[in-house]
Amino acid sequence: MSNNKLFTTPIDANVPVVNELVFEQINSQITDQLNTGVLVLDADFNIVLWNRFLQVHTDKITDNIIGKSIFTAFPELPQRWLSRKLSSVLQLNTPSFCSWQQRHHLFELPHTRPITTDSEFMAQNCTFLPIESDTRDRHICILIEDVTDACHYQMQLQKTLAEIAQISRIDGLTQIYNRRHWQDSLEQEYAKARRHDKKLSLIMLDLDHFKLLNDNYGHQGGDMVLIEVSALISALLRVEDTFGRYGGEEFAIILPETDSAGAMELAHRICRVIATTPLTYNSQVINVTVSLGVAQLSCNESNYEELITQADSALYQAKSQGRNQVCSAPELVS
Amino acid sequence: MSPSVLICDDSNMARKQVLRSLPQEWKDSVQIACNGAEALTILRDNSIEILFLDLTMPGIDGIGVLQGIQKLNLDCSVFVISADIQPEMQSKVKALGAKEFMRKPVQSDALLNNLQQHGLI
């Protein structure tokens, strides 16, 4: 088919014909000025040709490279894997690819932005192309594209996205989970517990007389208390528990695979630790207490919100019975 | 005298491809089947000397037709023309009595060569 040749005789007789020699020179100069590595191998994986890009980036001498096996010239290459890949190109006569996303680089080449990237080598996209010639000799052309920039920006983007995701889950003041994430977690834990018929308990707690604290010590004093109390409680929890700031001075803890006895025990411990740990603010000692409500998942609740309501009622009970104490939801019933 | 010929393939294009490769004088005595079941009916009711048979067809496939021919004990030269060209498939159809195996798209000269080799032209 005529349209798959690049080199063809011009139709217009006035256009000077470029002869094959000139054409070849043009081609080889383009190859040398490409900002992409070009490496051609024979069917035994010996290097037949390379371009200037590779020469300058590898700092190797052409005479030491041409005719050598690619695995001798570039000992860093994973030989078994790459041999199989190269064979597929020859045997199936199809191109093959290798992306930096799966393998950061194949060839250990330095890159041109050495300070801002985390790898010392150039990130690469490699393409392996089958080359057919008139002589029936089979060759493979390897194109090595420098994608260090793309790789760098992609990494930055991923890091930033992860940071944003983290920030969106965290309460800025106390550094524990915010209400939205806490509630999402409860929804998931609720579904999980229902599906696998597992236990699940909830603790809602509230600082006692917080308004008074703010009045006596100012809002910064109040903030300090919120931060310290969050830290004290965090230290008492297991990794699988989810601790969040539910409202101003209200906190909530999800306890997966925990029955009400376990939840009560923890609630009492929290109550005791807070009450017996004096906090200092501006060299003044502040004593704080908390009231806690505990609820355990039973077959009565039809959604996770009902579990919150129960724990909340228990908390209200603890408040009305004089604060600095724990109440559990079943006690309300009795 | 031109022999009675049956071309069995579910693809119209493939049937035409076989048809145009046949000797000119045969073309009037060629019958067509679009699937294996049709082919077996024609084979039973007519004495077909040469069958060009595709393998992958809906319903009764080429293998099914070959088995049917054996069961009916018909004297018919079968030339399989298939897209599935793995060596295992080639030996399977030969074992079922096919004279030759040709790969798709069928080439006119290859087809004529095969007919010649089996003394059919």
Added chain:
Amino acid sequence: MNEFHLTEDQQDCLQELINIAMGQASDQLARYLDTFVYLKVPSIESVEASELMITLSQRKNTIAVVSQGFFGYEGIRGESLLIYQEEDSGRIADLLGYEPDELSQDEQLIDISSILTTTFLNVFAQQIDNQLSYNAPKLLPNVQEILSEHLQQMPFTWNLALKVNINYQVTDYSFNCNMIILIPETAITNIKYVLDRVLEEF
């Protein structure tokens, strides 16, 4: 019936070309993998974009989709999507002749996809006197929602998609995947032109 629908003859011609391409590709693959590849008749259907969107989004257990663009002369271009179910991905390294620790699961999927797509399309192109080039295959991230999003975000509008269901079974274990070839509107017109030319030769 709109202008992008294939006529019965065109459909038949395309089916035949695809059968042949699939047969030769499997033969090549069997030789390369040094095993017998049992080839089922590839089921081929052309589907409306909207239908495909629904079919794909209803599929459960899809674990991975690998996309690869292709382009050739005469405006033939498109994108192949290889879709894997959870149970199909276990032994691809084995199948390809790699040691499992030589490459990640992602790379295995990308590798086998590229081989399936390019062997098949190369033979297909050969039959219509064409030659195709390929983009690097890409694993689409987080398959579940992303697939329909990906289809919606494609830079061209396409009405017709050619869905080729491939089922490869390899001697002692089976390996299944679906190949879907998406063809943009403009390329459909070009394919119809090429099919008509092939048909004229008969």
